[in-house]
Amino acid sequence: MADQYAQAREDNRPPGIPALRWEEPPEGPVLVLLDQTRLPAQEVELVCTDAPALVEAIRSLAVRGAPLLGIAGAYGVALAAARGFDVDDAADALAGARPTAVNLSVGVHRARSAYHTALAETGDPLLAAPAALAAARQLHREDARASARMAEHGLALLDELLPAGGHRILTHCNTGALVSGGEGTAFAVALAAHRAGRLRRLWVDETRPLLQGARLTAYEAARNGLAYTLLADNAAGSLFAAGEVDAVLIGADRIAADGSVANKVGSYPLAVLARYHHVPFIVVAPVTTVDERTPDGASIEVEQRPGHEVTELAAPQVPGTGAGGGIPVAPLGTQAYNPAFDVTPPELVTAIVTEQGALSPVTAEGLAELCARSRRAAEEHGRG
Numbered sequence: 373m374a375d376q377y378a379q380a381r382e383d384n385r386p387p388g389i390p391a392l393r394w395e396e397p398p399e400g401p402v403l404v405l406l407d408q409t410r411l412p413a414q415e416v417e418l419v420c421t422d423a424p425a426l427v428e429a430i431r432s433l434a435v436r437g438a439p440l441l442g443i444a445g446a447y448g449v450a451l452a453a454a455r456g457f458d459v460d461d462a463a464d465a466l467a468g469a470r471p472t473a474v475n476l477s478v479g480v481h482r483a484r485s486a487y488h489t490a491l492a493e494t495g496d497p498l499l500a501a502p503a504a505l506a507a508a509r510q511l512h513r514e515d516a517r518a519s520a521r522m523a524e525h526g527l528a529l530l531d532e533l534l535p536a537g538g539h540r541i542l543t544h545c546n547t548g549a550l551v552s553g554g555e556g557t558a559f560a561v562a563l564a565a566h567r568a569g570r571l572r573r574l575w576v577d578e579t580r581p582l583l584q585g586a587r588l589t590a591y592e593a594a595r596n597g598l599a600y601t602l603l604a605d606n607a608a609g610s611l612f613a614a615g616e617v618d619a620v621l622i623g624a625d626r627i628a629a630d631g632s633v634a635n636k637v638g639s640y641p642l643a644v645l646a647r648y649h650h651v652p653f654i655v656v657a658p659v660t661t662v663d664e665r666t667p668d669g670a671s672i673e674v675e676q677r678p679g680h681e682v683t684e685l686a687a688p689q690v691p692g693t694g695a696g697g698g699i700p701v702a703p704l705g706t707q708a709y710n711p712a713f714d715v716t717p718p719e720l721v722t723a724i725v726t727e728q729g730a731l732s733p734v735t736a737e738g739l740a741e742l743c744a745r746s747r748r749a750a751e752e753h754g755r756g
């Protein structure tokens with residue numbers, strides 16, 4: 373397989389790669405996804421023509437990451453509407469594809485509501501279909517703008533909290549352009565620091581078991597020319613102990629009303645390490661990730677994923693012999709505990725950075741005000 377970094381450099385392609393795009397070929401509209409399960413070795417596109425195909429892509433993490441799941445879910449509703457499928461069946465299937473990232477159901481709801489409003493006005497499903505697409509496109513644009521604002525607010529916070537000079541940032545999982553309509557959440561802050569000449573090192577947790585850090589964050593860091601170093605998740609503690617981490621930057625999949633943060637499994641131990649070593653633990657997420665209807669961390673449904681993701685290594689180029697198609701690393705029949713996320717309590721979170729600014733300390737009252745501010749801004753821009 374050609375080295376896609378070398379190819380990208382030869383092609384002088386921009387570092388950002390579209391994680392998804394809507395296209396309207398003669399045979400009908402499609403949603404084109406960059407299959408993230410094949411990265412970094414292969415840049416393969418998936419063409420979805422209906423909601424079931426997109427549901428499978430979401431479940432397999434071919435498309436992933438909270439903000440992008442919301443955008444994909446909205447486009448999935450638009451795809452069903454445009455192709456004359458049952459919109460409510462499609463919306464229900466998409467919203468239920470993965471339970472933890474609240475953005476998915478938010479995005480699906482946005483497009484479904486727009487469709488039904490237009491259907492009530494027109495009485496014709498095909499005349500109502502463009503409204504769902506318009507809602508998906510607006511969410512896509514809003515997320516790109518939110519990503520840029522989070523990068524600004526996040527870098528300003530790092531500069532406020534940390535000594536002048538280069539910042540050494542540790543990040544977990546993947547939070548770049550592959551999870552966003554723009555350049556991402558936490559990774560977008562690291563990218564902004566890099567462009568400002570203030571990123572001394574990006575420590576990249578490999579993020580077992582699906583290796584989003586090794587496969588995706590390293591891929592995005594390489595394409596953007598960041599100074600990055602990959603590490604096994606269990607090596608993070610020794611970096612803190614050596615004083616090599618100035619701040620932790622992570623994303624979020626759902627933030628409860630009390631400020632509890634659900635994020636990729638392995639985030640909570642980093643929060644404990646950061647507190648013990650007096651290192652800022654910063655969550656970067658758009659306001660769409662805050663779920664005021666979920667009161668606290670115990671109320672967040674944490675997705676439990678198949679055991680084979682732990683007992684086997686998945687390498688698409690090397691088909692394995694395991695039941696999950698991977699290369700077994702544990703005895704056949706080994707049971708595995710595989711929660712996709714964990715929950716960090718608000719008292720361990722130094723700040724939550726959103727497009728509306730940084731919230732610190734993290735309190736229920738502060739979050740409520742942040743959400744109210746976001747609603748007011750949306751109303752002022754004509755999206756109530």
Ligand SMILES: CSC[C@H]1O[C@H](OP(=O)(O)O)[C@H](O)[C@@H]1O
Nearest residue numbers: 436437438545551623624635636
């Ligand atoms: C900022 S959204 C990215 C978020 O989503 C990841 O989960 P997954 O790879 O399972 O979609 C992880 O929690 C990231 O922080």
